[in-house]
Amino acid sequence: MIDGKRVLIIMPAWNEADGVADVVKEVYATLPGVDILVVDDGSGDETAKVAGAAGATVMKLPYNLGVGGAMRAGYKFAHDRGYDVAIQVDADGQHDPRNVPELIERLEAGADLVMGARFAGTGEYEARGPRRWAMLVLAFWLSRMARTKLTDVTSGFRACGPDLIDAFARWYPVEYLGDTVESTIAVVRAGYKVEQVPVAMRARTTGTPSQSPWKATLYLGRIGMILLLAFSRRSALGPARKRQSAKAAAREKQSS
Amino acid sequence: MLTSVTGVFLVLCIVELLRRRKLKEKYAFLWVFTGMVIIPLGFFPTGLDWVARNVGVRSGVSLILFLSVAFLFIVCLQLSWEVGHLEEEGRTLSEEVALLRIDVQELRQQLAEGETTVTSGDSGRLK
Numbered sequence: 477m478i479d480g481k482r483v484l485i486i487m488p489a490w491n492e493a494d495g496v497a498d499v500v501k502e503v504y505a506t507l508p509g510v511d512i513l514v515v516d517d518g519s520g521d522e523t524a525k526v527a528g529a530a531g532a533t534v535m536k537l538p539y540n541l542g543v544g545g546a547m548r549a550g551y552k553f554a555h556d557r558g559y560d561v562a563i564q565v566d567a568d569g570q571h572d573p574r575n576v577p578e579l580i581e582r583l584e585a586g587a588d589l590v591m592g593a594r595f596a597g598t599g600e601y602e603a604r605g606p607r608r609w610a611m612l613v614l615a616f617w618l619s620r621m622a623r624t625k626l627t628d629v630t631s632g633f634r635a636c637g638p639d640l641i642d643a644f645a646r647w648y649p650v651e652y653l654g655d656t657v658e659s660t661i662a663v664v665r666a667g668y669k670v671e672q673v674p675v676a677m678r679a680r681t682t683g684t685p686s687q688s689p690w691k692a693t694l695y696l697g698r699i700g701m702i703l704l705l706a707f708s709r710r711s712a713l714g715p716a717r718k719r720q721s722a723k724a725a726a727r728e729k730q731s732s
Numbered sequence: 733m734l735t736s737v738t739g740v741f742l743v744l745c746i747v748e749l750l751r752r753r754k755l756k757e758k759y760a761f762l763w764v765f766t767g768m769v770i771i772p773l774g775f776f777p778t779g780l781d782w783v784a785r786n787v788g789v790r791s792g793v794s795l796i797l798f799l800s801v802a803f804l805f806i807v808c809l810q811l812s813w814e815v816g817h818l819e820e821e822g823r824t825l826s827e828e829v830a831l832l833r834i835d836v837q838e839l840r841q842q843l844a845e846g847e848t849t850v851t852s853g854d855s856g857r858l859k
Contacts, residue, residue, distance in 0.1 A: 515830075535830045541823055549827040556831065650823065 478580060481560040483510045485576075486550035487532070488543050489567035493521040496567045500530040503565065506573040513553055514567065515546040523567075543632075544655035548648035555645035562644075563635040571633040575675045579635035588640050588668035591626070591660070592633030592675035610699045614657060617703070622664045626672050630656045633675060640668060643713045658702050665711040739770030766803070 485503055489496050500512055514527035518540035528534045535553060537546060547564065554562040561580055565571045575592055582590040611630060619626045632655070636644070640663065649658040664670055746763045749755040773780060773796070780792030789795045 533834060535834055537830050538826045541826065545823055545827075548823075549830055552827055553831060553834070 478507070478509050478561075478577070479584070481580070482558070483507075483561045483563065483580065484554045484557075484559040485510055485512045485563050485565050485573075486547065486554065487512060487514045487527075487565050487567045488517055488546035488550065489514050489519065489523050489527065490517040490540065490543075490546075491519045491521050491523060492567040493519070493523045493526045495569055496523055497526045497530040499565075499567055499569045500527055500532045502569075503573045504531060507576055510576075511559075513550055515550045517541055517543070517546040542650055542655075544648055544650035544659075547655055548644065548650065551641055551644035551648060554641050559641065560638055561635060562641050564632055566632055570678055572676060572678060575633070575673065576635070578673050582671050582673060583635055583637050586669060587637075587671040589634060589636045589660075589663050589670045591628065591631045591670070591672045593626070593628035593631055593672040594675065594677045610696050614699060614703070618660060618664055621661075622670045624671060626660075626670065628672065629660045631672075632656055647713060657699060658706060661702070661706040662711045662713050665706065666713040668713075736771055736773070739767050739773070742770065743767035762807075 485507075487496070487499070496514060500514065503510065503512055512532040514523070514532045514534050516524040516527065516534055516536045518537050524534045524536045535549060537549060541549070550564075551562060561583060563576060563579060565573065565576075571592065579590045579592065611628070614629050615627050618629050643666075644659075647662075649655065649662070651658075660670070743764060746755065746760055746767065750757065750760050778792070780795065784790065784792045784795040787795070789798070
């Protein structure tokens, strides 16, 4: 519980046994009252065991579904248990849990999705080459569509409220990059209110970042395809159902 | 001659597979239809040339090649679609399994706590 809201931290983890325990403990220490769900995405190592020992609830997927798949499973859990806020945090310690209260604050102020942006001033995270250009183009278009400044649409550090938890439990893009770029586009196009909060990105404690010229080109291609597809079809989330659900809630209150 | 024998053999295979319930009816229709087209072609190989000329293809053989490639392409597309569908179903299932696994674990835990201490106190983080 944070400010009377049930908050769930969703942490997709794939072979993160070395670092996940520290991250879980850090989150519990900085944010007393939250629940943590570690989604073990078919790890071959002890990730599930280690995370469970650190006190997190562990969802063990039978085989690897990718980050998007793990997130959808996580949102399903959040939806089933009726959480008010779900926050995506990486299991490798790149995201600072001290930024979480700020994200929740924005949600309370009326945003549906709040992203932790790495290029908004704080921190020294920097991408280079094609990857950076792709990010700039993406940021430009999405900022226009969302009518607010979004500088880092590929951020995996994001918080969302009950409406989007419900939507994500039913639909979450599962393919490569879908978990960040495509989901953001769908949310923006469906008319949800998206905001960002500047955060500092820390160096990862374990594991190695995946970067190579080949991958950068593939990345560009994928982003181009996602953008084209996203603009040519309706958002999979449908129009934002905020008002409807509010009305439904009011009706329920009256009848009970 | 070879074509017609192949056609007959194909249709027989399909019928046999259907009879043994190894092939779903929804796929069989397409294959039976293909076989039906192939069989007469084998017996009247020149008949096709007339058809080909009328649709603006020089020889019947080219027409057959073209049609078979198009046919294979459509079948592949249909299979890809089917695979995507299956993958989605598999994902949903695995999510359900994972969610159920958490439920079972929590229930077990509560049960164990209930056995050791009669006064049920805190029953874990999640309620």
